[in-house]
Amino acid sequence: MSSITLTIDNKKVTAPEGQSILWAALDNDIYIPNLCAIRERTDPAASCRLCFVEVEGKPMPVTACTEPITEGMVVNTKGTESQSLARTALELLLASHPVDCGHCAANNSCELQKAAKHLGVKLNTKRYRKLLKELPIDDSSPIFIYDPNKCVLCGKCVWKCHELGIGAIGFAYRGFDRMVTSFAGQPIGQSNCNQCMECVSICPVGALVAKENT
């Protein structure tokens, strides 16, 4: 595969052809906030809307995870417009997120915290009215805990579970009720989950955590 040279935040970088801006940036130590991107995934979900960047010559900000790199492309990850879009998306997520980092197993490894810090957004954002989901925590699995209240609906666990041919969890309902669950909302421990823990390791926040870490 041939490589492509482009500029991200005034830095000249090279990356393999076919890659998206997001991975080209991350591989070159330039952070772009992201929650839903999976490197191996060929059809990015592009659902978190945190990875907006500006590309010279494009009239509007684009999501870095879906935009393929091109030769000579000039990317700005700090544009006012793209950052304001990303901030809004993040604040909406935080508005329904129980911010209790001190008691959360994902504290300091949480992608929400990282994105908030980068974008200059307070975790206890006041811009939107707080609206929590207040769903029961699922501790039916012998080795992990699923807290749907902390879930940001990035879909990584769902993708992974399907990719592995298990398909124990998926999305259900829609709108504010949308959640990751197993068939008929039964506890995950009673589903066809085989406790591989792949969903736990891919979860960018503290929604899926190993029991031994709590």
Added chain:
Amino acid sequence: MTDFPPEITKEEMGKVSLFLSNINSTFSKERSNLIPILQEAQNRIGYLPHEAMLGIAEFLDIPDIDVYSVVTFYNQFRLNPPGKHSIRVCMGTACHVGGGTVIMDAWKRRLGIDKRQTTPDREFDLDTVACVGCCAMAPVTVIDEEVQGKISPTRVDGILLGYQIERKKESQSS
């Protein structure tokens, strides 16, 4: 959220089996057939019991949860059997302003079920509608075909009491 539809009846189970045994002749095993299959199943059975969803997932060779995802996403699909009486609480603009959510809460509390569910005795199912065209009577609840206007939580109690008395009479005469 866990779904606890009332237990499937023998008759419904028969319909499920019949549907699943004939599914082959009407549909090919393509994933894109999922929605048409679900629609057909609901037409035949009246709703989508777990047994039907599991059978359909097996037929299409896809995870159960994928069927559940689609069923819970679209309003046209029901996870619960229709009750003997349908309660439709109007959530249109006028009824919303006139306290539609208070009325909805009253129904939920009295019936002990959530929106889009059916009482265990299958007497009532509860759902919302978006404006039934008589906003002047807001807040409105449609019971079976009949529009009831200016509903209040006490009216909800009254209406349910009416049904209780009716049922008592029926059981005495039979």
